[in-house]
Structure formats: structure tokens, C-alpha cells
Amino acid sequence: MSLPTLSPAEAKRLLDQGALLVDIREADEHARENIPGARLMPLSKLDEADLALHEDKPVIFHCKSGARTQGNAARLSAKVGSACKAFIIEGGIDAWKKAGLPVAVDRRQPLELQRQVQIGAGSMALLGTLLGLLVSSWFFAVPAFVGAGLTMAGITGYCGMARILKKAPWNRAAYAQPRTA
Template sequence: MSLPTIKPSEARRLLDGGAVLIDIREADEHAREKIPGARHMALSSLDEMDVAVHHGKPVIFHCKSGVRTLANAPRLAGKLGPSCEAFVVEGGLDAWRKAGLPVVTDRRQPLELQRQVQIGAGSLALAGTLLGLLMSPWFFVVPAFVGAGLVTAGVTGFCGMAHVLMRAPWNRVVYGSPMRAKKA
């Protein structure tokens, strides 16, 4: 069973009536930017989700763009059970913001881990390419290594650079100790 989508304005109306809003993004994403009052239940922890969270009220799920939530809607609906009325915010947090609805941003929190990986991989590839062109062709090993790492991450779901970045000092706010996300 999939979940119907609703516009952010309709979600706001349901929330004003007592509905429960659940943010399924990861801890680093939720820490940086969130809809006020949204409960954080990361999709990666779906198996541990408390099914009684809604107490008979409608449940509204959201992610950043809506794509992740829609892709996992059957799992989310199955976790809540057939008697629970549930929805997905069409366009997610991005559409919520575009609709002029309130969003809390904490710029003291680090960038989302995915963005850190993109910046790191892009910087290494660019630097290696420039050094390969200007200094020595041996530097072309760097972008080749980065490319192999990205392919490996895409195929296996394991990203070595993300695991290294999780341990970086600026990410300790969100991750505490390595591999353990801070509860929001």
C-alpha cells in the first residue's frame, strides 16, 4: 500500500488539527534544517520505529524533496498499520519552504554528510586533474582513485569517505562517537 501525497498547505492544516509530522531524513540532515514540531525518525531506523507514535491521529511523512519518502511509502504505511491515516508531503521540506511555511535552520550544525562527501570528492578530483595537467601525470591517480571510490559507494552502499568524515571534529556534534547518530 502506498501513501497519498498532500501539498504543504494541506499538511499545515492537518498539523494544526493535531496530526503528527515525521521527518525520515538522517540525523545530520535533521540537525541542520527542520520543520518546527517534526519528530525525527530516520528511515535507516525504520525497524525500530514506535508504531504507537500517532495515537490515532493522522501521520504525515517528509524528507528533503519527497522522493525518498515516496520511494519508501509502502514500508512506512506497513509500519503504521491499516487503521492509521497517513500522507507524504509532496515535494518534502523544499516544497514546504517554497510555500512560505516555517523552517528552522541551525547553521552551527555541520553540512549534511552527503554534501561533505560531494565537496571532498569534487575537490580531490579537481585538484588531482589540475596537478596532473600542470605538474605531473602521476597526479591523475587522485581523480581515478576518487572515481573508483564513488563507483564502489554506489554499487555497495559503503562510502569510505563518509566514514572518515563522520569522525571529523566538526561532525562530532551530530554523530557523537563514530557510527552513532545523535538523537534529535
């Protein structure tokens, strides 16, 4: 089942009338940047989440670009049930920002874990390739290892680099006590 979408302006109008805004991104994404007043309900913990709703108030879900909410519309709809109307912000928080609507940004929070993995894997692959070309062909093993790791992460859902990065000093506070709204 698909949920109807709202433009950021339409969502803002409903929020001003008392609608509930729910951010389905992960805690690290929400901590770094969020729409003020949004309640955090990470998609990874959706089944455990308690979404106390008022029958007369609509619920508006958002993610970063709208893709996660669209892809999980049936699960989100089931979470809300028939008690109230539910919507998705078309384009997520990215569209919200483009519309000039307010966001709270905390640059003291670390980059989202997914971005850290992308930076780490990309850097290792690039460095290994350059060293393979300029120093020794043995360095080509580095991008091969990174590619194999990313492939396995995609197949299994387990990312070793993400697990290591979660323990990095700059991430310890962010993952010790996830912030929920």
C-alpha cells in the same frame, strides 16, 4: 503501496488539526534544518523506530525533496499500519520552504554528511585533474581513485569517505548523540 501526497499548505492544515509530522531524513539533516514539531524517524532506523500513533490522527511523512518518502512509501505505510491515515508532503521540506512555511535552521550544525562527501570527492577530483594537466600526469590517479571509491560506495553501500568525515572534529558532536525529536 503508494501513500497519497499533500501540498505543504494541506499538510500544514492537518498539522494544525493535530496530525503527526515525521521526518524520515537522517539525524544530521534534521539537526541542521527541520520543520518545527517534526518527529525524527530516520529511514535507516525505521525497523527499530517506535511510532506511537493515535488512531484518529493522520501521520504525515517528509524528507528533503519527497523522493525518499515516495521511494519508501510501502515501508512507511507498513509502519503506520491500518491504524490511521498516512500521507507524504509533496516536494518535502524543500516545497515546505518554497511555500513560505516555517523551518528551524541551526547553522551551527555541520553540513549534512552527504554534502560533505560530495564537496570532498568533487574537490579531490578537480584538484587531481588540474594537477594532472598542469604538473604531472601521475596526478590523474587522484580522480581515478575518487571515481573508484564512489563506484564502490554505490555498489556496496559503504562509503569510506563518509566514515572518515564522521570522525572529523566538526562532526563529532553531531554523531556522538543524534538528536531525535
